[in-house]
Amino acid sequence: MGHERLAKSLHQATARYGASGYLIALTALATANVLLGAPTSLLAPTLRRLAEPERVVGLTRGLWEATTGHFGYLAGRVDAISGWLETAGEHEVRALAACFEVLAGVELHASFDEAGGDLLGPVYMSLRGLSSQQAAGAFYTPPDLSVLIGAMTMPREGAHVMEPCCGAGGMVLGVVKAMRQAGADPDTCTWVLNDLDPVAVALAGVNLAAHGLSRVVLCVGDGLLLGTGLDGDPLEAAAAAPGSQTRPRRAS
Incomplete structure (x- = not known):
């Protein structure tokens, strides 16, 4: 799936629950990104487990704690995309679970390969929108x-x-x-x-x-x-x- 289609699918998944902004979609995609070392046969089931609303916050926070524990340079920085989990409301939780459900249905390994290993950047740009990119001087x-x-x-x-x-x-x-x-x-x-x-x-x-x-x-x-x-x-x-x-x- 191309990055623009993926960004649109993630945006629609969050909008369905009245959630605004792009951090929810980026949190889901970034979490999938750190799981890319897993084979396809394990990645999709893991993402589907994350898509369960009653588990999604605890599991996502646990994955980020483990990741920052191994890569210390992420400590304090990933709060920019995952810090909102501390105060997530019901709509945001369900929107995050919906994003994981979208990602579970995507061949992520192929999508990341197609994007040269960086799917996060182009999806972020697509979610922000062209006018925001130009204002920030950000281009892919x-x-x-x-x-x-x-x-x-x-x-x-x-x-x-x-x-x-x-x-x-x-x-x-x-x-x-x-x-x-x-x-x-x-x-x-x-x-x-x-x-x-x-x-x-x-x-x-x-x-x-x-x-x-x-x-x-x-x-x-x-x-x-x-x-x-x-x-x-x-x-x-x-x-x-x-x-x-x-x-x-x-x-x-």
Whole structure:
């Protein structure tokens, strides 16, 4: 299923219960994203179990706790897409369950492959709508172009790589894919992702986690300040945060 059709189906599923906004649909899709390592024979039944309204909140929160426990860089960032679960009302709960029911009927592995490994970004853009994209300066880069650019700008193993305007991480995934195609290990690099949009940063982190990357720093702030050391630099704030073990710098 194409990302525009999927976005429309998820939107219709939430609208059926009077739920507004796009976070419910993104929470469901991001949760499915972290389950992509499961074979198709297990993924669909798992999503159908999540589609049970009486279980959906507890199971979804449990999955995110396990995921952030393994990928520590997601802690505090995925709240932008899953924090609403803490105060979810009946309509929102039923809308989330309906989104999981939609996803259970989609061949997600094929959809993610078709999108170059990043289905979250284009669905997010579709849900926001074109006028919102233009206002935010956010546009989706086709996966083939991302891989091509990644091959042209491929970092060395062990490099610190900064993406000051990461969106949902599609361009970074293009670099990751290009490195793996060239026989290089992208997990030796430290990936520093920043964006003004906290939802996009959360989706980017989920994308990198789903692709098995462990050395990641997620920042929310003005990308023009990234790595400058000036007051308000999002990277300086991330490096100074409790638990930070590395101080990324600009790759040469």
